[in-house]
Amino acid sequence: MKKTLLTTAAMLALAGAAQAEGKLNVYVWSDSIAPELIEKFSAAYDVDVTVDGYNSNEDLLTKLQAGASGYDLATPSQHFVKILIDEGLLEDISAHDLAAYGQVDEKWRGQWWDPENDYSIPIAYGTAGFTVNRDVYDGPVDSWATYFEAPDALKGKIASLNYPDEVVGAAQLYLGVEFCSEDPTEMKKVYDLLAAQKPDVAVYASDNIENRIGSGEVGAHFWWDGNSLRTRKNDGAPIEFAMPKEGLVGWLDSMVVPAGAANVENAKLFMNFMSEPENATIQYNYYAHSSPVELDLEKAEYTPENAPELFPTVPVEFSKACSPAAQDLVTKVWTQLLQ
Amino acid sequence: MKDFRFWGLLPAHVMMALTLIVPILIIVAVSFATRGAYGGFEFSFSTEAYRQILFNEGWTGELEFNPQYLLIIGRTVILAALTTLICMALAFPVAYWITLQGRTARVILLFMVTLPFWVSMIVRVYAWLIILGNEGVIEKALKLTGLVTDIDTLLFNSGAMLVGMVYSYIPLMILPVFASIEKLDPALIEASHDLHGSRAVTLRRVILPLCWPGLAAGAILVFVPCLGAVLEPILLGGGKIMMMGNLIQMQFGGARNWPFGAAIAILLMVLVMVFLLLNGLRATRRAMEEMT
Structure with a gap:
């Protein structure tokens, strides 16, 4: 009896070890990785991949702060890469030694969020702006004024997001207030703008955006470039991603490894895999956001002609990692707005 | 027999303590901690979170009552x-x-x-x-x-x-x-x-x-x-x-701001408890009335 138990225990332990070798737990933006690439990676390296999704950088930060998340790979945006590094929540994987690093476009190397490229390999970048439904509104979309100071056609038909991060950033661009401003009088202006906009806002929501803007339930929605592109191309929705002259809010997501991850080597394999031109192209065509690594241009679907969303003609300002004082002002704006 | 009642119920008590009491105590502890710069919290005592429920800095920087x-x-x-x-x-x-x-x-x-x-x-x-x-x-x-x-x-x-x-x-x-x-x-x-x-x-x-x-x-x-x-x-x-x-x-x-979030959660819990207590008191009073 005892022997059987021992053998079983030993076998279980072995099985456990064998399984742990072939595992990768990925925590990324919801629906952001092409499913066919997950399958291809699993088959090629005999690794069991599980994918969980999040909808905001804050969700990721909170989960990693709570500790022992069990994830091996995540894709935070640039300002959260900086925060995660500063908080000691990422594994130093000497990313600059990976094959993937060689594929990364020069302009995305050595950036302020990871100056030595120790922690991160970029996977996608793009902008946050607003999309209009052309059946509802046919006026000009060359300024944030259309969004924040709605013309008659858009009154009551504006939709915003349900968290402040990028919305406040856009308001700052429009008003010429610096990102992460610690000056209360400047941020009061942001509050006044958003408060004046509120009567025209139908909904503050970050889910189900495709439907809401595609069907014309709202006329203008705060949104991301690639999502707008996908909905326009795949569903034939009569929508247009605006190019406001004041600028767009930029983001760049990078693959990183949370501190204490169990399968660091598999995470590195995955980074290399995702950065190979063939796979990066499949990912690009699926996700429809710009790629920071070299692509197979023959197979890449989007060009400036058929996807103007991805090739902004206006300045792009990247979100920064705000100090607690600045973040408190952002929260204050949002709380007072929705109080 | 009485012994058995104690020991027999012990697993249930331990479960209750681990899954109910301890997490609540953690929330209470967090609500009295100091917030971390980027979320999280540090173990140093502060009642800041509770003050914040009523008093906040206005746009001009002075502390004011804010409902x-x-x-x-x-x-x-x-x-x-x-x-x-x-x-x-x-x-x-x-x-x-x-x-x-x-x-x-x-x-x-x-x-x-x-x-x-x-x-x-x-x-x-x-x-x-x-x-x-x-x-x-x-x-x-x-x-x-x-x-x-x-x-x-x-x-x-x-x-x-x-x-x-x-x-x-x-x-x-x-x-x-x-x-x-x-x-x-x-x-x-x-x-x-x-x-x-x-x-x-x-x-x-x-x-x-x-x-x-x-x-x-x-x-x-x-x-x-x-x-x-x-x-x-x-x-x-x-x-x-x-x-x-x-x-x-x-x-x-x-x-x-985890401590503030925890403080509001505690306030929510206190509200619920007051509601339950009032309800309970009412029920007892009613039962007493019926008995007399």
Whole structure:
């Protein structure tokens, strides 16, 4: 009896070890990785991949702060890469030694969020702006004024997001207030703008955006470039991603490894895999956001002609990692707005 | 024997302590900690989080009394109370009607009341987005009647939120009310009529008082989760006004202020406890009155 138990225990332990070798737990933006690439990676390296999704950088930060998340790979945006590094929540994987690093476009190397490229390999970048439904509104979309100071056609038909991060950033661009401003009088202006906009806002929501803007339930929605592109191309929705002259809010997501991850080597394999031109192209065509690594241009679907969303003609300002004082002002704006 | 009672129940006590008491103590501890720069918290004592509920720095930097959080809390309590009242008003006749059915029908009807719980909450709330949405069932029906021709949208207001809340929580009211009506002795109703009590009087003086325990239990089951509702305000209410649940969520997310989030959660819990205590006291007083 005892022997059987021992053998079983030993076998279980072995099985456990064998399984742990072939595992990768990925925590990324919801629906952001092409499913066919997950399958291809699993088959090629005999690794069991599980994918969980999040909808905001804050969700990721909170989960990693709570500790022992069990994830091996995540894709935070640039300002959260900086925060995660500063908080000691990422594994130093000497990313600059990976094959993937060689594929990364020069302009995305050595950036302020990871100056030595120790922690991160970029996977996608793009902008946050607003999309209009052309059946509802046919006026000009060359300024944030259309969004924040709605013309008659858009009154009551504006939709915003349900968290402040990028919305406040856009308001700052429009008003010429610096990102992460610690000056209360400047941020009061942001509050006044958003408060004046509120009567025209139908909904503050970050889910189900495709439907809401595609069907014309709202006329203008705060949104991301690639999502707008996908909905326009795949569903034939009569929508247009605006190019406001004041600028767009930029983001760049990078693959990183949370501190204490169990399968660091598999995470590195995955980074290399995702950065190979063939796979990066499949990912690009699926996700429809710009790629920071070299692509197979023959197979890449989007060009400036058929996807103007991805090739902004206006300045792009990247979100920064705000100090607690600045973040408190952002929260204050949002709380007072929705109080 | 007594020993066994203690040791036999020990696993249950340990479970309770580990899964209920300890987490609450952790929340209390966090609410008195100092916030970390980017979320999280540091172990140094501070009552800052509780001060923040009432006093905040204004736009010009001076500390001032700011009722914004009290507004959010008050609004949440009112919404929860309204939901509870509507649930009571709707659940009572439904439950009463179910008790009047035959045995098989009763079982089937009760099963149907609990049926929605087999589906995820998010899916059920989303269903209301479709029902109330543009070109949804209600809008189409209204247009068919010809009375209304142009509806902007039925969604994204407090009414839609209330509908969603009532729908989500009404089964929790029907079940206890059903249980208490089922125990009602028909002889008492007959007696009331024999004594020339009209239907209204019988309802008010005989049936309702006897069913009060069921209504009270239902009220607790509905009111308490309503205080913490997050989904309905965001999805159906359009996220335009904040509720307590959303406020707490925001403190742990975007606002990166865990101690304040914990402090509000504690306040929410205290409110719930006060509500339960008042309810309990009332029940005891009533029981005492009946005994004397």
